[in-house]
Amino acid sequence: MKLIISFFIFAFTLSANIENGKDVYAQNCGNCHRVDMKGGMGKDFNIVSYNRKKADIVKYIRTPSRMFREFGYVANAMPTIPLSEEDIKDVSEYIDSLQPFKSWMKK
Secondary structure, three states, rough: HHHHHHHHHHHHHHHHHHHHHHHHHHHHHEEEEEEEEOOOOOEEEEEHHEEEEEEEEHHHOOOOOHOOOOOOOOOOOOOOOEEEEHHEEEEHHHHHHHHOOOOHOOO
């Protein structure tokens, strides 16, 4: 019984983080990055979710001006957005949740 209750508490906490991440996305990222494969100035987050590990997404959100070359881009158009560590964690969790299968899983 304790295991079941713990699972539901964990699931609720995880969901709450993703929901906050979705809000952070809508307020800060949605102008440039889409999640519906219909274009946008930045990469669609479905592609980012498929190609990148969550830790890499976090690093890029924190310092895009330093990370763009490591990600294989020739230029950086993404500004550094002043997000709290909690919001960075939550939005990266949301982005990561968009694709359950990742390119690195195939290796």
